[in-house]
Amino acid sequence: MTDGGRRPRVAVIVFPGSNCDRDALAAVEAVGGEAVPVWHQSKDLQRCGAVILPGGFSYGDYLRAGAMAAHSPVMKAVRRHAEQGGAVLGICNGFQVLLEVGLLPGAMLMNRSLRFVCRDVYVRVERADLPLVRTLQPGQVLRLPVAHKEGNWFAEPAVVREVEQRGAVALRYCDPSGQVRLDANPNGALENIAGLINREGNVLGMMPHPERRVSRLLGGEDGRALLRALVEAA
Amino acid sequence: MRWDAEANAELAREHGLYPEEWERLLEALGRAPNLVELGIFSVLWSEHCSYKSSRAHLRKLPTRGPRVVQGPGENAGVVAVGEGWVAVFKMESHNHPSFIEPYQGAATGVGGILRDVFTMGARPIMLLDSLRFGDPGAPRMRHLVDGVVRGIGDYGNCVGVPTVGGEVDFHATYNGNILVNAMAVGVAREDGIFYGRASGPGNRVVYMGSKTGRDGIHGATMASDVFDEAASAKRPTVQVGDPFTEKLLIECCLELMSRGLVVGIQDMGAAGLTSSSFEMASRAGCGLELDLDAVPVREAGMTPYELMLSESQERMLLIVAPGNVPSVINLCKRWGLDATDIGRVIEEPVVRATFGGGPAFELPIAPLVDEAPRYERPYQRPEPAAPATLPALRDRDWGAELKTLLSAPHLASARRIWEQYDQSVGAATVVGPGADAALVLIPGTRIGLAATTDCNSFACGLDPFAGAAQAVAEAMRNLACVGAEPLGVTDCLNFGSPESPAVMGQFVAAIEGMAEACRALEIPIVSGNVSFYNETSGQSILPTPTIGMVGVVPEVRHVPRGSWELGEALYLLGPLDGELGASRYLQVILGLDAGPVPPVDHVAERRRCRVVAELVRLGLVAATDISDGGLAAALVRMGSPDCGADLTIPWDSLVARVLFGEWLGRFLLAVQPACEPALVQACEGMELHRLGTVGGDRLVVRVGKRIVLSESMAELCALPQRLLEWMEGVQA
Numbered sequence: 001m002t003d004g005g006r007r008p009r010v011a012v013i014v015f016p017g018s019n020c021d022r023d024a025l026a027a028v029e030a031v032g033g034e035a036v037p038v039w040h041q042s043k044d045l046q047r048c049g050a051v052i053l054p055g056g057f058s059y060g061d062y063l064r065a066g067a068m069a070a071h072s073p074v075m076k077a078v079r080r081h082a083e084q085g086g087a088v089l090g091i092c093n094g095f096q097v098l099l100e101v102g103l104l105p106g107a108m109l110m111n112r113s114l115r116f117v118c119r120d121v122y123v124r125v126e127r128a129d130l131p132l133v134r135t136l137q138p139g140q141v142l143r144l145p146v147a148h149k150e151g152n153w154f155a156e157p158a159v160v161r162e163v164e165q166r167g168a169v170a171l172r173y174c175d176p177s178g179q180v181r182l183d184a185n186p187n188g189a190l191e192n193i194a195g196l197i198n199r200e201g202n203v204l205g206m207m208p209h210p211e212r213r214v215s216r217l218l219g220g221e222d223g224r225a226l227l228r229a230l231v232e233a234a
Numbered sequence: 235m236r237w238d239a240e241a242n243a244e245l246a247r248e249h250g251l252y253p254e255e256w257e258r259l260l261e262a263l264g265r266a267p268n269l270v271e272l273g274i275f276s277v278l279w280s281e282h283c284s285y286k287s288s289r290a291h292l293r294k295l296p297t298r299g300p301r302v303v304q305g306p307g308e309n310a311g312v313v314a315v316g317e318g319w320v321a322v323f324k325m326e327s328h329n330h331p332s333f334i335e336p337y338q339g340a341a342t343g344v345g346g347i348l349r350d351v352f353t354m355g356a357r358p359i360m361l362l363d364s365l366r367f368g369d370p371g372a373p374r375m376r377h378l379v380d381g382v383v384r385g386i387g388d389y390g391n392c393v394g395v396p397t398v399g400g401e402v403d404f405h406a407t408y409n410g411n412i413l414v415n416a417m418a419v420g421v422a423r424e425d426g427i428f429y430g431r432a433s434g435p436g437n438r439v440v441y442m443g444s445k446t447g448r449d450g451i452h453g454a455t456m457a458s459d460v461f462d463e464a465a466s467a468k469r470p471t472v473q474v475g476d477p478f479t480e481k482l483l484i485e486c487c488l489e490l491m492s493r494g495l496v497v498g499i500q501d502m503g504a505a506g507l508t509s510s511s512f513e514m515a516s517r518a519g520c521g522l523e524l525d526l527d528a529v530p531v532r533e534a535g536m537t538p539y540e541l542m543l544s545e546s547q548e549r550m551l552l553i554v555a556p557g558n559v560p561s562v563i564n565l566c567k568r569w570g571l572d573a574t575d576i577g578r579v580i581e582e583p584v585v586r587a588t589f590g591g592g593p594a595f596e597l598p599i600a601p602l603v604d605e606a607p608r609y610e611r612p613y614q615r616p617e618p619a620a621p622a623t624l625p626a627l628r629d630r631d632w633g634a635e636l637k638t639l640l641s642a643p644h645l646a647s648a649r650r651i652w653e654q655y656d657q658s659v660g661a662a663t664v665v666g667p668g669a670d671a672a673l674v675l676i677p678g679t680r681i682g683l684a685a686t687t688d689c690n691s692f693a694c695g696l697d698p699f700a701g702a703a704q705a706v707a708e709a710m711r712n713l714a715c716v717g718a719e720p721l722g723v724t725d726c727l728n729f730g731s732p733e734s735p736a737v738m739g740q741f742v743a744a745i746e747g748m749a750e751a752c753r754a755l756e757i758p759i760v761s762g763n764v765s766f767y768n769e770t771s772g773q774s775i776l777p778t779p780t781i782g783m784v785g786v787v788p789e790v791r792h793v794p795r796g797s798w799e800l801g802e803a804l805y806l807l808g809p810l811d812g813e814l815g816a817s818r819y820l821q822v823i824l825g826l827d828a829g830p831v832p833p834v835d836h837v838a839e840r841r842r843c844r845v846v847a848e849l850v851r852l853g854l855v856a857a858t859d860i861s862d863g864g865l866a867a868a869l870v871r872m873g874s875p876d877c878g879a880d881l882t883i884p885w886d887s888l889v890a891r892v893l894f895g896e897w898l899g900r901f902l903l904a905v906q907p908a909c910e911p912a913l914v915q916a917c918e919g920m921e922l923h924r925l926g927t928v929g930g931d932r933l934v935v936r937v938g939k940r941i942v943l944s945e946s947m948a949e950l951c952a953l954p955q956r957l958l959e960w961m962e963g964v965q966a
Contacts, residue, residue, distance in 0.1 A: 019394025
């Protein structure tokens with residue numbers, strides 16, 4: 001939705017309890033977008049062409065991670081936006097919300113360790129031919145931080161098969177050389193799934209935090225490309 | 235008994251007041267108090283709130299400096315950082331609650347310290363935790379470690395403030411009284427600081443946040459008492475935390491303040507509504523009128539006694555101009571928070587409350603706050619532990635001894651702990667946990683704030699004066715390793731009972747040691763906390779004066795690194811020989827609790843720290859401070875499983891002193907060969923030793939031409955991980 005050289009507008013949804021919203025706003029600006037905070041009670045997306053559902057603990061996550069957020073007023077607008085082909089990136093808690101509203105398949109269980117885990121992981125790019133991942137290279141390895149207690153992606157076998165067959169896996173936990181190994185998986189997610197993308201490639205959910213990696217001083221710039229793809233899709 | 239019944243000496247004793255304090259109360263009031271008034275006296279005169287045993291000595295600490303904006307006495311200390319920014323920070327203990335109920339005790343410790351910082355108008359940008367546990371094998375210890383770590387993690391992770399540093403140590407004296415010291419650092423603009431002052435008669439008092447329940451009544455009194463076997467019966471006095479509400483409070487309070495809707499603000503921490511109302515009124519020289527019927531409650535039938543003494547978490551007290559009350563309430567509603575007008579500021583210096591249509595209490599403020607009891611407790615100055623008579627430390631199996639040392643709880647890696655904390659939320663963490671100090675950018679700038687917590691309680695037990703001074707020096711060295719110059723200190727002084735002259739002597743000596751070091755190093759102490767009565771059934775903890783130090787890197791251009799790289803040269807800055815007194819080598823390998831703890835050489839420390847900080851800022855060296863476990867442990871810390879080093883020390887060296895000696899302000903530096911001349915030039919006039927080079931997968935140490943130590947780096951690096959793996963029950 002660029003007009004007359006204006007920067008593409010990207011909405012960052014702010015739920016009560018979101019805590020990566022300011023990081024996402026700053027990261028969007030860092031890759032050339034215009035970041036717009038959109039409050040959870042808003043009924044529209046304020047003319048934004050793309051949406052980030054940021055990390056955090058929406059509504060405290062006292063029920064199931066993302067479960068309350070899925071029923072907030074703004075999510076109606078996000079769903080409509082996604083169904084019309086608009087770009088949506090869900091990060092961490094945002095990924096959990098996308099699963100709760102059914103824009104992506106499966107559910108999140110508590111990590112295999114039953115503990116919160118925060119560390120750098122490596123993810124291998126499985127798809128690079130869809131709008132939200134087109135700035136990446138297939139097989140490329142990204143180093144990004146995870147920080148969550150419920151990132152253990154789970155689905156019944158038929159769904160897992162379908163996800164694999166249709167190429168819905170965007171990112172997989174791997175070792176630094178790109179080998180998908182169990183000991184590279186921080187949470188027990190089935191098939192080492194770190195990120196899922198929908199058929200049209202406009203809805204991407206991922207557990208690692210690209211918005212925390214847009215500066216050389218802050219652990220590297222491996223998150224920039226993903227955010228750039230989102231801004232370009234806005 | 236009804237809340238408005240007249241109190242007597244017997245009830246006063248049950249509330250923890252000494253007989254002479256009861257007399258003093260009667261005299262101040264000119265009448266007998268009712269029960270709620272007695273409750274208010276008892277918490278405000280408790281050690282926890284009044285600092286009655288410590289205040290006389292705390293005066294010795296240097297609290298002024300050109301950068302100090304606010305010293306001790308407010309919710310947190312404030313120092314100028316530069317470019318219009320200020321750093322707001324404080325450390326506080328939550329020891330007693332965490333021993334009774336580790337999860338909630340630690341969680342609410344984090345919540346409380348965050349409120350102290352954002353109450354001042356600052357956005358919290360980092361958390362650190364200094365933890366002390368008992369013998370790893372002691373009863374309940376796994377449960378305590380697990381609960382404390384989960385509590386800290388679940389709270390800090392949810393509110394979205396990164397936990398970036400801290401320390402963990404173990405000692406049997408903490409078996410019945412663990413220490414949980416939480417530190418928060420926030421940032422604000424110089425002109426955006428708010429104070430806990432109830433000023434401007436006619437202004438309204440607004441209660442904001444969670445409703446008041448019956449939890450935590452008499453928490454402050456509990457924190458001012460020793461433990462005994464009945465401690466678990468005190469579980470109901472531990473508060474329950476709600477980090478989601480805290481997150482809303484942070485955002486809502488910062489928004490209220492930035493819109494200029496608040497005159498004064500304070501959180502309801504220890505002693506809840508009582509301390510917040512009396513302290514705010516006292517600072518402003520005003521009084522308050524409160525309508526206790528208006529206080530939002532969780533359950534029906536709560537009495538004024540319970541309302542005034544509840545320590546329900548996530549509550550704030552605001553002073554608001556009458557015209558702004560509707561805007562305040564509306565903004566709170568937007569954030570889903572309750573806000574209620576419960577009273578007003580008055581000129582008369584009293585706090586007066588009504589309940590059920592009648593008076594509940596009326597108390598003058600001065601006797602409770604400024605004129606609270608002060609004690610000059612008798613104390614016995616400790617004799618520093620005698621120097622050890624050491625065996626001839628020659629031709630020992632240094633490799634085996636290093637491995638034993640690395641397996642000791644004191645050198646255990648806390649990696650498994652900090653991986654349970656969100657270290658990078660906020661997207662500003664340059665250096666996170668596991669390094670000498672943490673380094674976090676002020677949002678939207680390249681200004682780095684560094685922070686560290688330090689205290690070697692083993693050394694403090696042997697010589698509280700020198701041990702506390704060394705804690706200050708070590709904190710400064712740790713800051714230097716990430717390129718930072720010190721700005722200020724917050725302290726958390728954990729000791730046994732002040733009624734014991736021996737403990738009081740440790741306390742006085744530690745304060746004097748800190749004061750001397752801070753004065754000589756020109757680092758002001760701007761906030762702090764005293765935690766007495768850390769003892770169980772007569773067994774006192776090691777004196778543990780924890781130092782939290784904050785520093786600044788005016789412009790971060792390079793990421794400080796804590797690891798060496800292949801091909802680099804290794805240098806030791808400072809004397810080749812360390813001091814074995816009070817070293818981990820003595821404690822663990824020789825089984826000697828012996829000194830001496832050397833004094834701090836202020837001039838040398840400052841000179842070296844300045845040079846190291848500058849070299850790190852320029853990206854020329856990787857640096858680590860040589861502390862627990864000496865040079866040998868520093869080498870393992872700086873190395874990696876697949877990258878070792880080959881060192882040669884002079885043929886006439888005393889291996890034990892070089893490898894395992896501590897103290898004396900030594901640094902290990904790694905530098906690219908091309909930068910060696912620059913390093914040598916920068917360190918001109920200082921003692922600098924070239925030790926060897928990085929390479930191979932072993933740590934090799936030669937004395938002259940003879941190899942005295944050669945061990946696999948992979949094996950050495952794995953050893954410090956073992957303890958927490960074992961405590962978590964993980965199969966290695």
